[in-house]
Amino acid sequence: MEQPAMLGGPKAKTVPFGSGKRFGREEADELLEALQQGTLFYHFGEKVKTFLSDFNKLYGISASVAASSGTAALHTALGAAGITVGDEVITSPITDQGTIVGVLYQNAIPVFADLEPHSFNLSPEAIEKKITSRTKAIIAVHLAGNPCRMDEILSIAKKHRLIVIEDCAQSYLAKYKGKLTGTLGDYGCFSTNDFKHISTGDGGIITVNYGSREDYERVHAFADKNYSRFESNVTREPSHLAPNYRMTELQGAVGIAQLKKLPWICRKRNELGTLLTDRLKGLTGITPMEIEENSECTYWFYMFRIDLEELGCTREEFSEFLREEGIPNQAGYIPKPLYLTPLFQRKEAYPGSTFPFHLSDVSYQEGSCPNAEEILKTAIKLPMSEFFTQQDMEETAAGINKAAHYFTCSRRAEKA
Numbered sequence: 001m002e003q004p005a006m007l008g009g010p011k012a013k014t015v016p017f018g019s020g021k022r023f024g025r026e027e028a029d030e031l032l033e034a035l036q037q038g039t040l041f042y043h044f045g046e047k048v049k050t051f052l053s054d055f056n057k058l059y060g061i062s063a064s065v066a067a068s069s070g071t072a073a074l075h076t077a078l079g080a081a082g083i084t085v086g087d088e089v090i091t092s093p094i095t096d097q098g099t100i101v102g103v104l105y106q107n108a109i110p111v112f113a114d115l116e117p118h119s120f121n122l123s124p125e126a127i128e129k130k131i132t133s134r135t136k137a138i139i140a141v142h143l144a145g146n147p148c149r150m151d152e153i154l155s156i157a158k159k160h161r162l163i164v165i166e167d168c169a170q171s172y173l174a175k176y177k178g179k180l181t182g183t184l185g186d187y188g189c190f191s192t193n194d195f196k197h198i199s200t201g202d203g204g205i206i207t208v209n210y211g212s213r214e215d216y217e218r219v220h221a222f223a224d225k226n227y228s229r230f231e232s233n234v235t236r237e238p239s240h241l242a243p244n245y246r247m248t249e250l251q252g253a254v255g256i257a258q259l260k261k262l263p264w265i266c267r268k269r270n271e272l273g274t275l276l277t278d279r280l281k282g283l284t285g286i287t288p289m290e291i292e293e294n295s296e297c298t299y300w301f302y303m304f305r306i307d308l309e310e311l312g313c314t315r316e317e318f319s320e321f322l323r324e325e326g327i328p329n330q331a332g333y334i335p336k337p338l339y340l341t342p343l344f345q346r347k348e349a350y351p352g353s354t355f356p357f358h359l360s361d362v363s364y365q366e367g368s369c370p371n372a373e374e375i376l377k378t379a380i381k382l383p384m385s386e387f388f389t390q391q392d393m394e395e396t397a398a399g400i401n402k403a404a405h406y407f408t409c410s411r412r413a414e415k416a
């Protein structure tokens with residue numbers, strides 16, 4: 001056993017992590033073309049349209065709509081689906097704030113269901129327990145590119161007549177039993193913010209999977225003030241409220257070039273993450289990310305859990321050990337489940353008002369999603385990049401192995 005780097009031994013990481021440029025000439029050329037059109041409005045130019053038709057081809061779907069962010073995409077799906085005042089929407093407590101923003105702007109109420117301990121995704125059984133007469137939709141978040149158990153979720157939705165929105169902000173080209181995430185629910189919502197698999201600075205996409213032409217037009221309108229721009233029905237006199245979430249031609253242009261790189265990005269991340277999972281299997285005190293059988297995760301990041309009792313250390317000690325080995329990592333993901341943040345604890349989405357929370361008897365008590373709370377206390381998050389190499393993963397695994405051995409051995413020595 002090598003000496004820990006912490007005690008002066010050699011670092012597990014011997015070379016810098018692979019890196020690279022995500023934007024190049026391709027994006028610049030597309031941007032120039034966008035400007036030369038003389039318009040940056042999505043409905044008059046060709047860039048957003050091309051971006052979406054390329055996306056549809058890649059996903060094998062027939063309809064999608066562009067939005068200004070992932071948050072906007074989710075709000076658009078909810079709004080177009082008719083989610084309204086007092087409705088309840090079940091989702092994951094470990095996600096980006098963007099998952100629930102649209103729920104509250106529709107004056108609907110987020111309800112959090114517990115997660116599975118090692119996939120970090122919604123437990124279908126936990127979802128079912130949260131269903132009430134107010135429940136209208138489920139937002140299934142495929143965390144870190146890991147597909148949720150969609151068969152079970154879709155069958156619960158069918159049984160209770162709920163809309164299913166997939167939050168795919170972190171799950172480009174991830175496959176659930178051979179099918180792409182984002183094509184399984186009623187709608188799939190993607191983000192192209194600067195931290196996702198592909199970036200247009202900010203941006204979003206909504207897939208419209210089973211709906212009619214009217215459904216597609218409703219989604220399209222909701223991202224554009226509920227204006228209808230289709231020949232069948234051009235109107236600027238909306239019957240209901242909707243925001244302006246339009247994508248510009250500049251984002252569409254960058255998106256066209258970025259989409260061409262997406263299959264490679266996702267393939268690389270899947271290979272690297274799968275390799276790491278393989279190397280972490282069976283290590284004492286370590287549980288790697290759990291991926292559903294016959295499914296493919298495209299690892300937006302990598303998260304694993306440590307058993308503090310088995311290792312006999314604190315998470316901070318483990319994290320620090322890894323950092324000393326040259327392996328950047330974060331103790332945990334978001335600091336708390338969403339329901340423990342002040343907005344939910346005080347039930348105050350709008351300053352000075354408890355609307356819409358007081359329409360429902362939902363509660364946001366500590367302990368209400370025990371697995372989610374435990375995940376956030378015992379997870380270690382590693383960055384992932386398509387530019388990382390196999391060697392990066394082997395050395396990361398070696399560092400984790402070294403930490404696990406070090407802590408379990410020193411604990412055994414203490415006990416002896």
Ligand SMILES: *Cc1c(COP(=O)(O)O)cnc(C)c1O
Binds near residue numbers: 095096203
């Ligand atoms: C990034 C993200 C969002 C929000 O996307 P934005 O483009 O930042 O608005 C929503 N859900 C999840 C799971 C995300 O990771």
